[in-house]
Amino acid sequence: MDLTNEQLLDMYVTMNKIRTFENRVAELFADGKIPGFVHLYVGEEAVATGVCASLTDQDYITSTHRGHGHLIAKGGDIKLMMAELFGKKTGYCKGKGGSMHIADLNLGIMGANGIVGGGPPLASGAALACQYLGNDGVAVCFFGDGASNQGTTHEAMNLATCWKLPVVFVNENNMYGISSCTLNSMCVPNIADRAAAYDMPGVVVDGNDVIAVCEAAAEGISRARQGKGPSLIECKTYRHRGHFEGDPCAYREDSELEEWKEKDPIPRLEQKLMEIELLTDAKINEIKSGLQKDMADAEQFAEESPFPDVSELTEDVYT
Amino acid sequence: MDLTNEQLLDMYVTMNKIRTFENRVAELFADGKIPGFVHLYVGEEAVATGVCASLTDQDYITSTHRGHGHLIAKGGDIKLMMAELFGKKTGYCKGKGGSMHIADLNLGIMGANGIVGGGPPLASGAALACQYLGNDGVAVCFFGDGASNQGTTHEAMNLATCWKLPVVFVNENNMYGISSCTLNSMCVPNIADRAAAYDMPGVVVDGNDVIAVCEAAAEGISRARQGKGPSLIECKTYRHRGHFEGDPCAYREDSELEEWKEKDPIPRLEQKLMEIELLTDAKINEIKSGLQKDMADAEQFAEESPFPDVSELTEDVYT
């Protein structure tokens, strides 16, 4: 797969955008500006970025509790996201959803999801709609290593193969489901090995190498678009932060985290792009300060927006 | 595996006992003596018989909606079964359960089950109790091809491998879940192929060859007893009758049924035992007329037993 310079730069920007957003959210959470449960994507940016690079607004994704990265990579507006995290009326969900329920159906984002394993059946459903309507769309289901043990995931994959649905299941194997290490929660070394149970292709990629992710995803997505059915891509990655903000992480070794920080997807792409002179120090600074500015704007927008009015409490339950 | 003459004869008798019971139940259902849903095991007798040959009363089984064969093979009393099917007070469940809910915990029979996929988690639980109590027991989970697509089955298998539980998952692949053919409900040729998704052994056996079933099951059971964890055995078989009594079977070809009747497990064993002169025509007659007599006794017992009293309606909900 030959990625253009523009594509490579786009991915670099997207990964940084996610990182910048997440780091700022961590601070805002610590400052008490953002309530509830917040699950950050720091360290896993290459997955959403590499996958969404091959998707259009016609395509669907289902996300998870750890959804900010997916949303940003699929084109989500960080202003509306930040306002939602603050619980403001101007947020993506008018403040009703919060971090775990942000959606943008115009962009095909079928929502973050607070239920582990909630997304796979929804993704198969979106794929069914694409197939039924014959509109060339595909659906991508992001799900965690923990979610792969849920019955719903099994059911959705089986149904997707039976109906040859245009869906790609993208597993984000960050080795943990809260404190539960994959070594204790499953006996197979690779989640991709489970694809064989449905007779769909299953591949393992380095989830911290955005180019590798992008190539594997492009193949799965084009396969789906051509009507050849679903596939499973397992991206091996790691989360740098706790499961949610506030997690003391007593269940894992610092050294493990350090090892994975060495494999941080952002410096890796950065180095590669500097080698081929797509990036320079100046360009990097420009990108990063641009993102900082966007982030500050988003934060200001969120900060200055009003909370929803109590009269809105029971609106939006039914059409 | 060397089966003794006694074991071979026992299996022959058990299969005939199941067949006789089921055929009589079909008649009684047609006569309106037995109400509700009745799912018969005719044609599949070799599976329950071959598996249960290696189990003791300390071992557990979980059964399905198609449970009569499992119950008889595990030592269930046909008098109490028949009385239950009639809804009589003397039945296994005092008439409260009926065909889909017969249990005998003294024999380790954890119940037929009206929920497809309801059994696998229960079997893992029974196996956990055996492991925890260190009592050398194992659990066997019978489940259908249809049930293998349920999320609960996936979850139970995964948990069983994680905890190395002494459980054997015995799939009865009779090619249909009501009208739904495995060709449409899954894309893998063998359900046993799914064992790899949990890193447990998975084998396919001819489910109409009781000796083959017995050998495969003995291996899985002994593996479980030795603390080596779960395994999956897929038994390819076929049901001669409809999904439930009253099913017109419009979804399958008569010729398919005829082909499978050629592979009927009972004549197959009968012939083998006649060849090695374990069975003679006289012996066969003796066995069959004995079973007919037992069946008549069971029926008479059921017929003559009283219905439960209405005062018992709300008893047995809580201890």
Place this chain on the structure above:
Amino acid sequence: MPNMNFAQALNDAHKVEMERDANIYVAGEDVGVYGGIFGVTAGLLDQFGDKRVKDTPITESAIVGTAVGAATAGLRPVIELMFVDFIGVALDQLYNQAAKMKYMFGGKAKIPMVLRMTCGAGIGAAAQHSQCLEAMFMHLPGLKVVMPSTPNDAKGLLIEAIRDDNPVVFLEHKMLYALEGEVAEGDFTIPFGQADIKREGQDVTIVATANMVHTALSAAEKLAADGISAEVVDPRTLYPLDEEGIIQSVKKTHRLVIVHEEVKFAGSGAEIAAIVAEKAFDYLDAPILRVAAPFCPVPFSQPLEQAFIPSEEEIIDAVKKVME
């Protein structure tokens, strides 16, 4: 108006709607070749083909969840889940996803889907195939809950359900499938939230649902012979519930007996009683009584099952008690 049974009326509703709107698909276990375990989807596969009439593997979470996803992405699924008892393996996709998505997304989703399920005792199907669980669905904001009692209501309410842009739980009592009645031809709807007075009366209001409407009607006949005039009100939809209709009837009769086949404790009748005890308290001349199933699973044995199901006699007794 042609005569047809409840199952045929439902079948007809499917056809009317599927002919009208190409984005409606039907899915579920055995809905295609088999035509549905109770025959409701018979003939649909032949008429509409397997793109629109989809047999599924046994995998209820995926069936429901796929419908939710498909509905969100532009289709209008009509799902048969067979027995309502099976909702336990698929509830999350219904109540945490379908019911809440619109709200969680700040109003931006539309999830037009119907989940049809059969409920109720009476055929010896025992504890896992005979439940009534309408109270559970009523309590879940985001869902609408429909429970018809006649062939005509079944058809008009199902068409309304299919056209509704919200997830609708459609409960069909299995003892009603063979019930015959006149059914309006072609395209017609019955609006949600309008109770139907199945029998007018002056002395006591009997609110009854599904199969119990008929038991209540025959009890009312017998009561009439004793000089008691009972009004039988069928809510038809439990959410939205026609509070006003029920309250109006109670304001007229001053007495209320509620009948349902669900277990009494925390059942749908509790909500109706609570509403009346709040909003029509001053009009009540007697305690509110509920006639409903006792607190146990549904037994298999026929004499027990018959004792489990609320009877005409129990209704008559309750009415006589509130008339004292």
Place this chain on the structure above:
Amino acid sequence: MPNMNFAQALNDAHKVEMERDANIYVAGEDVGVYGGIFGVTAGLLDQFGDKRVKDTPITESAIVGTAVGAATAGLRPVIELMFVDFIGVALDQLYNQAAKMKYMFGGKAKIPMVLRMTCGAGIGAAAQHSQCLEAMFMHLPGLKVVMPSTPNDAKGLLIEAIRDDNPVVFLEHKMLYALEGEVAEGDFTIPFGQADIKREGQDVTIVATANMVHTALSAAEKLAADGISAEVVDPRTLYPLDEEGIIQSVKKTHRLVIVHEEVKFAGSGAEIAAIVAEKAFDYLDAPILRVAAPFCPVPFSQPLEQAFIPSEEEIIDAVKKVME
């Protein structure tokens, strides 16, 4: 009596019981190394080892179903399912298996298991992590349903639950975990089905559960200042429900306000209202009012979430209304 918070009291109950009975095991997601998301199982892994304290994969049907099987085969599982909202992926194993097995088997099974779940709004956890669903469990014969409001009740009721030979659903409101109070030392139990009068009063009965007990108590304080004497009754267990205790209180005060955080429609309060409207109708001097959450999912945004949760003012208003 030592002072401890609600979470510590629950932790203590686990320890007391696990020391007493070697057949008790604890399982759930993150109950081991993590000590439970809300800290309830902290230290158990160290004390009892991984045979008895089992971290599980994310696989709720298997967690619950395994417990049912293990309980039937002689163990006494105490399961933490984290958020009650997750019951949708595991309900079948609870309601069709655990709750019904004894009955379906003609009384021959014993399923001693406890299913602990956290419920309730207040921490911005939004629609899928903040529900109260007690009415759903109350309606399912075979289950017992416990909902404590104080650290001492939590401990005594959890020990009772663990010793009970039936499946028990144990609901812990997440806003209570940090609540401090005196807790009896060592081994003690609180019997199920005994409501506790948390405050005596003469003019009106307020039945409240879980966190709402405390809101009701502070409302009662304010009402006292206005000369209204409110009795606050905490049922503590919703099944078995202390009907007699509630009725006695209503017979004394002649007025009833029911408070719960669940959605009002078809919530637990409906059953309490219906019971009183039947059995204490003649003692009632005013309509029965319910103060409960409105009919919507739990919103994320803090002002909305606070508006969702029933407040002291709403209780005061309701009481004043029934006092008119």
